[in-house]
Amino acid sequence: xxxxxxxxxxxxxxxxxxxxxxxxxxxxxxxxxxxxxxxxxxxxxxxxxxxxxxxxxxxxxxxxxxxxxxxxxxxxxxxxxxxxxxxxxxxxxxxxxxxxxxxxxxxxxxxxxxxxxxxxxxxxxxxxxxxxxxxxxxxxxxxxxxxxxxxxxxxxxxxxxxxxxxxxxxxxxxxxxxxxxxxxxxxxxxxxxxxxxxxxxxxxxxxxxxxxxxxxxxxxxxxxxxxxxxxxxxxxxxxxxxxxxxxxxxxxxxxxxxxxxxxxxxxxxxxxxxxxxxxxxxxxxxxxxxxxxxxxxxxxxxxxxxxxxxxxxxxxxxxxxxxxxxxxxxxxxxxxxxxxxxxxxxxxxxxxxxxxxxxxxxxxxxxxxxxxxxxxxxxxxxxxxxxxxxxxxxxxxxxxxxxxxxxxxxxxxxxxxxxxxxxxxxxxxxxxxxxxxxxxxxxxxxxxxxxxxxxxxxxxxxxxxxxxxxxxxxxxxxxxxxxxxxxxxxxxxxxxxxxxxxxxxxxxxxxxxxxxxxxxxxxxxxxxxxxxxxxxxxxxxxxxxxxxxxxxxxxxxxxxxxxxxxxxxxxxxxxxxxxxxxxxxxxxxxxxxxxxxxxxxxxxxxxxxxxxxxxxxxxxxxxxxxxxxxxxxxxxxxxxxxxxxxxxxxxxxxxxxxxxxxxxxxxxxxxxxxxxxxxxxxxxxxxxxxxxxxxxxxxxxxxxxxxxxxxxxxxxxxxxxxxxxxxxxxxxxxxxxxxxxxxxxxxxxxxxxxxxxxxxxxxxxxxxxxxxxxxxxxxxxxxxx
Amino acid sequence: xxxxxxxxxxxxxxxxxxxxxxxxxxxxxxxxxxxxxxxxxxxxxxxxxxxxxxxxxxxxxxxxxxxxxxxxxxxxxxxxxxxxxxxxxxxxxxxxxxxxxxxxxxxxxxxxxxxxxxxxxxxxxxxxxxxxxxxxxxxxxxxxxxxxxxxxxxxxx
Numbered sequence: 001x002x003x004x005x006x007x008x009x010x011x012x013x014x015x016x017x018x019x020x021x022x023x024x025x026x027x028x029x030x031x032x033x034x035x036x037x038x039x040x041x042x043x044x045x046x047x048x049x050x051x052x053x054x055x056x057x058x059x060x061x062x063x064x065x066x067x068x069x070x071x072x073x074x075x076x077x078x079x080x081x082x083x084x085x086x087x088x089x090x091x092x093x094x095x096x097x098x099x100x101x102x103x104x105x106x107x108x109x110x111x112x113x114x115x116x117x118x119x120x121x122x123x124x125x126x127x128x129x130x131x132x133x134x135x136x137x138x139x140x141x142x143x144x145x146x147x148x149x150x151x152x153x154x155x156x157x158x159x160x161x162x163x164x165x166x167x168x169x170x171x172x173x174x175x176x177x178x179x180x181x182x183x184x185x186x187x188x189x190x191x192x193x194x195x196x197x198x199x200x201x202x203x204x205x206x207x208x209x210x211x212x213x214x215x216x217x218x219x220x221x222x223x224x225x226x227x228x229x230x231x232x233x234x235x236x237x238x239x240x241x242x243x244x245x246x247x248x249x250x251x252x253x254x255x256x257x258x259x260x261x262x263x264x265x266x267x268x269x270x271x272x273x274x275x276x277x278x279x280x281x282x283x284x285x286x287x288x289x290x291x292x293x294x295x296x297x298x299x300x301x302x303x304x305x306x307x308x309x310x311x312x313x314x315x316x317x318x319x320x321x322x323x324x325x326x327x328x329x330x331x332x333x334x335x336x337x338x339x340x341x342x343x344x345x346x347x348x349x350x351x352x353x354x355x356x357x358x359x360x361x362x363x364x365x366x367x368x369x370x371x372x373x374x375x376x377x378x379x380x381x382x383x384x385x386x387x388x389x390x391x392x393x394x395x396x397x398x399x400x401x402x403x404x405x406x407x408x409x410x411x412x413x414x415x416x417x418x419x420x421x422x423x424x425x426x427x428x429x430x431x432x433x434x435x436x437x438x439x440x441x442x443x444x445x446x447x448x449x450x451x452x453x454x455x456x457x458x459x460x461x462x463x464x465x466x467x468x469x470x471x472x473x474x475x476x477x478x479x480x481x482x483x484x485x486x487x488x489x490x491x492x493x494x495x496x497x498x499x500x501x502x503x504x505x506x507x508x509x510x511x512x513x514x515x516x517x518x519x520x521x522x523x524x525x526x527x528x529x530x531x532x533x534x535x536x537x538x539x540x541x542x543x544x545x546x547x548x549x550x551x552x553x554x555x556x557x558x559x560x561x562x563x564x565x566x567x568x569x570x571x572x573x574x575x576x577x578x579x580x581x582x583x584x585x586x587x588x589x590x591x592x593x594x595x596x597x598x599x600x601x602x603x604x605x606x607x608x609x610x611x612x613x614x615x616x617x618x619x620x621x622x623x624x625x626x627x628x629x630x631x632x633x634x635x636x637x638x639x640x641x642x643x644x645x646x647x648x649x650x651x652x653x654x655x656x657x658x659x660x661x662x663x664x665x666x667x668x669x670x671x672x673x674x675x676x677x678x679x680x681x682x683x684x685x686x687x688x689x690x691x692x693x694x695x696x697x698x699x700x701x702x703x704x705x706x707x708x709x710x711x712x713x714x715x716x717x718x719x720x721x722x723x724x725x726x727x728x729x730x731x732x733x734x735x736x737x738x739x740x741x742x743x744x745x746x747x748x749x750x751x752x753x754x755x756x757x758x759x760x761x762x763x764x765x766x767x768x769x770x771x772x773x774x775x776x777x778x779x780x781x782x783x784x785x
Numbered sequence: 786x787x788x789x790x791x792x793x794x795x796x797x798x799x800x801x802x803x804x805x806x807x808x809x810x811x812x813x814x815x816x817x818x819x820x821x822x823x824x825x826x827x828x829x830x831x832x833x834x835x836x837x838x839x840x841x842x843x844x845x846x847x848x849x850x851x852x853x854x855x856x857x858x859x860x861x862x863x864x865x866x867x868x869x870x871x872x873x874x875x876x877x878x879x880x881x882x883x884x885x886x887x888x889x890x891x892x893x894x895x896x897x898x899x900x901x902x903x904x905x906x907x908x909x910x911x912x913x914x915x916x917x918x919x920x921x922x923x924x925x926x927x928x929x930x931x932x933x934x935x936x937x938x939x940x941x942x
Binding site: 023024026027028029030031032033034035036037039040042121195196197198199200247248249250252281282283487488489490661662664665666668669670671672673694695696700701702703704706708709 | 815819820822823825826827828831832834861865871875876878879880884885886888889891912913916918921924925928929930
């Protein structure tokens with residue numbers, strides 16, 4: 001959409017906002033402290049909400065007695081599961097969770113009742129005064145224990161506590177292994193991890209008892225799903241509800257489904273007939289969880305002598321926690337994204353999603369694919385070594401040529417992985433430096449990919465995937481109305497850039513109002529990296545539509561045809577003449593036709609990108625895959641087992657870099673989240689009691705151990721993306737854990753198959769090798785003797 | 786709950802308030818003085834989002850009793866805008882994208898402000914040391930270091 005005439009016409013504004021390093025349009029508010037997050041909002045007289053949680057991991061609730069709590073002065077409401085009309089769950093077919101447990105608790109820390117009181121002291125006194133009588137049941141804290149034949153079922157009709165079993169076979173897997181020159185096989189393990197967004201969970205719910213209206217402001221990434229779920233669980237009509245997303249301090253998937261405390265706050269507000277503010281502690285945020293599940297991945301890969309993958313077989317067991325959440329999507333993603341990164345001869349996938357008596361897992365950045373990508377990239381590295389092929393050469397032996405249809409019917413329209421590989425190979429000095437590094441220092445490579453939005457939304461209604469409205473009014477400013485949730489990733493900035501680019505107007509003419517169900521069009525939310533692609537495309541179309549109206553009005557005013565008008569943003573001219581109109585006059589001309597202008601842009605994924613026809617085929621389908629490659633340099637201390645990541649070079653095929661500054665930030669953030677997962681992050685439980693519910697024991701990466709991350713942006717110009725763009729927030733995460741493991745293998749010659757790669761794990765492996773070597777030496781001595 | 790009158794000097798202005806003996810500085814700033822720029826991200830002293838300056842030194846407002854800083858100069862992120870101009874750190878965090886979701890940003894900026902007052906031209910290692918108690922989950926820190934370096938370079942000029 002670049003204006004090719006711009007250089008010849010000094011009157012035209014500079015072209016323009018796409019591809020320009022653009023600070024956030026809400027950045028000034030953030031750096032000055034003016035940005036108001038949920039907990040910061042002024043809402044007038046407010047009651048304090050608090051949640052009473054289960055002290056046991058699995059039990060029937062015999063009774064709840066709130067009479068003593070209600071007798072405490074200042075206590076205004078106590079509610080339980082009985083105060084809700086229906087259960088919920090983000091996936092329509094697995095709605096098995098109540099906002100407050102009803103009849104049964106399934107994990108330690110599960111919300112059982114909630115109180116609203118005039119101040120915090122009375123709220124806490126009320127929590128202590130509610131009497132709950134539990135009848136304990138056997139509890140299961142590993143997938144294996146929960147799957148035992150005699151295990152009590154957590155949910156009805158789920159024998160073996162299997163939430164979902166996936167069996168998928170594509171191509172002739174056995175023939176593929178038979179044709180292989182090398183077959184490698186290994187069990188990998190990855191720990192349960194947690195999003196760790198720095199903003200604590202908070203919700204403010206306002207109930208108007210006279211007009212029976214509910215307004216909820218919350219920390220959500222999915223205001224629309226929250227809206228639906230509030231109406232469903234509280235038994236309200238959707239038109240009685242308004243959901244507003246204020247500034248949100250990160251999400252990473254924690255807030256990608258409606259969460260129990262949000263519904264509890266709303267129900268408290270209704271019960272107390274006023275406004276309730278609920279702020280969770282960090283410990284409670286950990287209990288709310290929804291992070292990445294612990295997983296075992298049994299992986300087998302067959303390769304030819306040249307390194308081509310003839311067959312791949314993966315069995316994945318995910319410890320899902322107590323409720324459905326996004327679980328079935330997670331287990332399907334793990335299978336779907338075995339495809340579409342490389343050409344693979346045949347694929348067999350077996351997935352088992354298991355209910356356990358632990359806080360429910362959910363979607364986390366890189367959803368579903370991180371554990372399997374760790375396994376694949378680590379095992380490929382091992383295979384390359386066995387075949388005597390360089391790690392880059394092995395990847396290059398398996399590249400796709402776009403357009404390409406995978407075995408499981410995913411559509412790849414653009415594929416910049418070859419350029420990503422070239423970029424990090426060059427930047428890291430791979431060939432010059434590898435094998436010549438000091439003792440304990442190593443380099444590792446891994447690749448990854450991710451979707452630019454799920455091609456089929458969770459709630460399939462047939463509506464467009466994204467809708468954006470633009471309002472143009474007398475003052476010449478354009479208000480962009482979008483339901484898209486900016487959670488820090490910069491989506492509002494991106495939409496303003498897209499609109500400014502099409503209209504050739506300066507960014508400051510565009511103002512964004514986002515995520516208020518009373519004002520903005522519905523949007524499915526910020527998940528699966530859908531916003532740049534889908535909402536970007538809708539914005540592009542809305543801006544084109546507005547531009548058409550302005551051009552037509554200008555043409556009419558100037559008595560020429562619209563085709564004669566050349567649009568230059570702040571003014572337009574009649575081609576080949578000195579006639580023209582300034583922007584203000586164009587606006588006036590357009591408004592004279594019918595007043596304030598509102599236009600709409602909508603976008604949907606084309607049917608051919610929505611996946612195949614088999615069960616579960618929608619998961620993994622997308623209109624555009626991003627691709628990434630990264631090289632990690634580690635230094636391992638062989639005395640302590642500690643691994644320091646010294647440098648990361650990463651390249652991501654983002655289609656087109658709409659905002660290179662923001663993209664670099666997204667990619668750096670994703671990579672470091674992957675580093676945390678690879679090296680140090682892990683939730684831990686003792687008999688269902690979480691042991692690391694603070695930010696000291698749960699080790700998020702700090703600035704002290706985080707290396708510099710060098711980013712290269714690769715532009716493959718996707719045919720469907722807005723201006724060719726694809727996602728930039730998730731695809732680089734998956735590669736970091738395996739790149740670290742591969743770098744450790746390079747440094748030590750040790751192949752570790754479980755993350756996080758903590759000092760204990762590394763030291764154990766080093767000691768085991770030492771013992772092995774000593775024993776081997778002893779055996780040799782004996783043989784000689 | 787026993788209350789007392791406190792005279793707090795916040796962003797150059799003396800504010801007299803009534804607060805419980807046990808009142809934490811962060812709660813007083815946020816709830817009583819409506820200065821919500823300082824954030825709470827943890828259950829106490831883990832994340833650094835509440836960092837403010839007390840007599841020029843970075844302090845965690847969430848584990849500081851308000852009564853213990855009476856008479857001392859307290860500075861929050863809101864006080865960094867002077868005469869309609871953002872501080873050099875605010876400007877740099879904005880322009881270099883040292884902020885994404887923004888929740889750690891006020892604490893990050895105040896910790897960095899404390900550093901630049903002590904060490905106007907810090908090395909990368911000094912920046913890392915000074916900000917090691919401030920967690921950010923969005924940026925991967927690279928752009929935070931670049932922002933502090935850019936602000937320091939501006940001071941040096």
